[in-house]
Amino acid sequence: MKATLDQVVARLKRAKRALVVGHIRPDGDAIGSVAALTLILRKLGAEAEGCIPDRIPWFYREIQGTEILRGVEELRGRTFDTVAVLDSSDISRIGDAIDLFPDREPDVVLDHHVTNSGFGVLNLCDPGYAATAMIVHEIGKRLVPYDRDLAELLLLGIATDTGFFKYATVDERAFTVAAELTRHGARIQPIASAVLEHRTPKTIRLLVEMFRTLRLEVGGRLAYAYVSADMFRRTGCDEEETEGFVGEIRALHGVEVAILFTEWPEGEVHVSLRSKNYVDVSRVARALGGGGHPRAAGCTLHVPRLQDAVTTVVEAARAALVEAGI
Numbered sequence: 200m201k202a203t204l205d206q207v208v209a210r211l212k213r214a215k216r217a218l219v220v221g222h223i224r225p226d227g228d229a230i231g232s233v234a235a236l237t238l239i240l241r242k243l244g245a246e247a248e249g250c251i252p253d254r255i256p257w258f259y260r261e262i263q264g265t266e267i268l269r270g271v272e273e274l275r276g277r278t279f280d281t282v283a284v285l286d287s288s289d290i291s292r293i294g295d296a297i298d299l300f301p302d303r304e305p306d307v308v309l310d311h312h313v314t315n316s317g318f319g320v321l322n323l324c325d326p327g328y329a330a331t332a333m334i335v336h337e338i339g340k341r342l343v344p345y346d347r348d349l350a351e352l353l354l355l356g357i358a359t360d361t362g363f364f365k366y367a368t369v370d371e372r373a374f375t376v377a378a379e380l381t382r383h384g385a386r387i388q389p390i391a392s393a394v395l396e397h398r399t400p401k402t403i404r405l406l407v408e409m410f411r412t413l414r415l416e417v418g419g420r421l422a423y424a425y426v427s428a429d430m431f432r433r434t435g436c437d438e439e440e441t442e443g444f445v446g447e448i449r450a451l452h453g454v455e456v457a458i459l460f461t462e463w464p465e466g467e468v469h470v471s472l473r474s475k476n477y478v479d480v481s482r483v484a485r486a487l488g489g490g491g492h493p494r495a496a497g498c499t500l501h502v503p504r505l506q507d508a509v510t511t512v513v514e515a516a517r518a519a520l521v522e523a524g525i
């Protein structure tokens with residue numbers, strides 16, 4: 200059912216052994232909001248574990264408080280009386296973490312994806328929030344005193360999901376929450392440094408390879424590029440090093456829709472879609488089995504060749520641009 204903030208707060212207060220889960224291919228909002236809610240529950244006296252069911256890109260580890268996070272294997276065999284799933288538009292997004300609470304629904308689902316179906320007992324899913332971390336902050340400030348780690352983890356979620364306060368989702372509330380977190384000691388500098396300034400020589404080489412594949416269509420309003428499995432092998436990079444690449448495509452002047460295809464391993468193509476002003480890319484992603492936000496969405500296609508995914512998605516994006524009338 201759809202839940203109010205009061206209902207969620209009351210439910211979390213009852214937790215004794217809690218599990219907080221984020222999504223696969225984690226971003227700063229999943230990492231920050233899961234670690235933050237885990238800290239909040241521990242401050243309340245619960246035994247709480249925060250789980251990210253996938254590899255965490257190394258540079259997020261530079262942010263204090265992320266060391267609280269565990270993988271699925273470390274938590275197998277444990278039992279929990281309260282399960283909260285965060286920032287995940289669909290239960291399939293939590294990967295193997297589903298094994299940690301067999302035969303039951305999550306007790307609490309907190310999210311801001313428009314595509315969220317509300318798969319928990321209590322669902323607080325509001326696309327009006329720029330980040331799930333903002334929802335966790337609404338809960339946290341009703342329950343516990345803040346310290347720097349907690350505030351900084353929440354700021355990580357907000358900063359990364361708003362592209363460091365430059366997306367259309369940024370409103371007065373986003374800045375107000377950021378100011379509140381700053382008052383509690385959160386610093387934007389270490390977050391920006393970890394997330395935006397972590398490129399290595401091999402990542403730059405991969406970025407150059409990606410830009411060699413750049414194509415522009417629809418009068419320059421659609422831009423796309425790919426990173427193939429072969430490029431990953433050639434440069435010695437892995438997938439997490441493509442973080443931020445799609446933003447580089449969107450940064451082109453005049454581009455409305457940007458798409459990055461990453462092939463890893465062969466036969467599996469991850470598609471990141473971004474738009475600037477008009478096109479709802481979450482609809483494109485959803486039609487292809489994925490999900491997300493109007494300006495940032497994604498899906499995974501299982502196809503024999505990378506080019507098959509490119510053809511399918513570019514066709515859908517072109518149609519969405521035409522439909523938007525630009």
Ligand SMILES: [Mn+2]
Pocket residue numbers: 228229286311330331360
């Ligand atoms: Mn998010």
